[in-house]
Amino acid sequence: MSAARQRAQWLRETLARWSYQYHTLDEPSVPDAQYDQAYRELQALEAEHPDLITPDSPTQRVGEKPVEFLKQVPHATPMLSLGNGFEDQDIEQFDARVRDWLLKAGVLNAAQAADPLVVLYCAELKYDGLAVTLRYENGLLVQAATRGDGSTGEDVTHNVRTIEVVPLRLLPGERPHPEVLEVRGEVLMFNADFERLNQQQAERGDKLFVNPRNAAAGSLRQLDPALTARRPLRFFAYGANTKLGHGQFAMLDDLRGWGLPVSPRRALVQGAAGLLDFYRQIQVERKRLPFEIDGVVYKVNNEAWQDALGFVARAPRFAIAHKFPPQEVMTRLLDIEIQVGRTGALTPVARLDPVFVGGTTVSNATLHNEDEIRRKDVHVGDMVVVRRAGDVIPEVVRAVAEFRPAQVTSFVMPTACPVCGSEVVREANEAVARCTGGFVCMAQRKQGLLHFAQRRAVMIDGLGEKLVDQLIEANLVKAPADFFTLSVEALLRLERMGQKSAENLLAAIQAARSTTLARLVFGLGIRHVGEETARQLALAFGSMKALREQDYTVLAQAKEAGQTQGLEGIGPEILASLQSYFSDPRQCKLIDDLREVGVTWPEHEARWKLETLTQENADVDDLVQTGMAIPPLQGLSFVITGTLPELSRDQAADLIRAHGGQVSSAVSKKTAYLLAGEAAGSKLAKAQELGVKVIDEAALREMLAQGKPD
Ligand code: D41
Secondary structure, eight states, rough: OOOOOOOOOOHHHHHHHHHHHHHSOOOOOHHHHHHHHHHHHHHHHHOOOGGOTTOOOGGTTTTTOOOOOOOEOSSSOOOOOEEEEESSHHHHHHHHHHHHHHTTTTTSSSSHHHHTTOEEEEEEEEEESSSEEEEEETTTTEEEEOTTTTTEEEEOOHHHHTTTSSSBBOOOOSSSOOOOEEEEEEEEEEEHHHHHHHHHHHHTOOOSSHHHHHHHHHHHHSOOOHHHTTEEEEEEEEEEOOOOOHHHHHHHHHHHHOOOOBBBSSSEEEEEHHHHHHHHHHHHHGSSSSSSSEEEEEESSOOOHHHHHOOOOEEEETTTEOOOSSSEEEEEEEEEEEEEEEOEOOOOOOOOEEEEEEEEEEEEOOOOOHHHHHHHHBBBBBBEEEEEOTTTTOOOEEEEEEGGOOBBOOOOSBBBOOOOOBBEEEOOOOOOOOEOOOSSSSHHHHHHHHHSSSSSOOOOOOOHHHHHHHHHTTTTSSGGGGGGGOOOHHTTTSTTTTHHHHHHHHHHHHHTTOOOOOHHHHTTTTTTHHHHHHHHHHHHHHHHHHHHHOOOOEEEEEEEEBBBBOOOOOOOOHHHHHHHHHHHHHHHHHHHHHTTTTOOOOOOOOOOOBBBTTTOOHHHHHHTTTOOOTTTTTTOOEESBBBBBBHHHHHHHHHHHHHTTTEOOOOOOOEEEEOOTOOOOOOHHHHHHHHHEEHHHHHHHHHHHTTTTT
């Protein structure tokens, strides 16, 4: 019997230590299976000898029956509140006040109090959870309570016992723990756990929690501990009722030594300057933290000084919370407007009563799409929660039903484009509704023209948003081809357009006249066709004619059946989009018009073919034998450096890509050629070091003329 008792005690202690190493230190010492085995052994032992069960046994975390209600418990020592500030100034004043009080209390002399770095602070994270207090008597967890109003809270012992990171018995630690220890801290839920929980809730058709804090609160204030046990709650300690005599920072170390999780990020800093420095660091680190914080907390580190400072009302003078600007606020939804994007996507945008959120004033926020509006139950006139986290676009999170006025209007997606009146369609299994107007639609025209003229597309240098606006306004440009019929005279009629600027623009347009198929295909703004896809298409099809004449429905089937070569990166979505684009006569006219006004691009024979070859024998030799053109630079990687005699680096890259080569920015062992011009520097040295072949522009042209690398 005594052997069983000893064994049970050893198992309890060992399991507690492993759990501490796993949860608090994040340094698991044994594999999970080992833990489980020991746990089962203890369970079996306790089943055989029920008198061996102790309240700190890990098997007893969910030992209790549901409670009928949450009991009120008076706090032995009141749980204080925390003053707060938002601005740097608030923090500077806080530090000045602290020094002033320490001077009055006779702790500091006048010279010391004048030193802005004299006070050492412990700077911590401010967890966005629920404040609780845990009472340990002789090391054993005997009670857990919410903060409540600070004097009286709710008894949540049965639930807190189920939180795995909370030790049921304190570990020995480096220094002995007091006989009675009240640990203050926050119960919270990690973001990833919250997401997972909400997913489960959705699958079961249960109500969703609005944020991790809310989920933590809901989970902690349950009557049935078995339910709480299934919720992934965590706990971080930030203080204790009794001073331990070595300062706040060291106290957190003590708590950690006794098995309690404490802030993974805290610092001892000097003066307001040190505090603000910490604040800025945490602002940056915030988005990488696995849980939500709503600011940081500063505490005078020296406990004797803390005592000397005393309290105002219920808040200690030694501490302050420096809060981040709120990321979620409530405001009124004044209207829902429709924005039409370059691809014709209709996005509902919320017009809001301006509010300060996430550090700026926000008056517009995205509502994403029609389904999202339904899901969030948002109506015009509602009070809504607006969220702006970090640099993310502000969004409407949900309506607050409680504040719904008698009169609200439901949103309906218009059936005609608000910009051009064209029909709006929403394809099956698509969340987005689209205007079918294309370049006919002003909204798409402007964005489409900018897209066409951008650097990565047909590249008309110096053509910015303002100028495109002016050109559209003056009715000079409706479609891409119109750029190429502009004259200096026409341009001079635009406001703020001088002779020199007009000439420069025309020169840029002239330069854009000879382009590449890849740039053109990208510039057309076909849905799902980005820069890289456009390059692949140009390479595979070789010519605009081939692209236009293709039946993409047939091609998609052939591809499905594995009968195509050279179209590896082109998926069914892209093929469907090409089919719809090239079967629209308005779009085809646009391309014809470009040719008409003298836009040119080199074309070559199609690289891919519809083959009856099987995948296995379809190697390069077969393709050559079947007469398929292989681009001369296929599979070769180039790096370009220095100034070339005739081509710009962009043009050289286009040329290489148009012939099947790749262009990268750094020289490596995989580089086939370094194309070097005048004043080549470190890349040339690197190429020589690695034995990479170095060629000049003439050699490149020679390769292309020969149709093969040298
Ligand atoms: O992380 C927190 N939310 C946090 C809250 C913290 N790190 N430290 C805190 N320190 C205190 C004092 C200084 C009063 C012991 C607190 C709180 N109080 C607090 N939480 C809720 C009310 C007060």
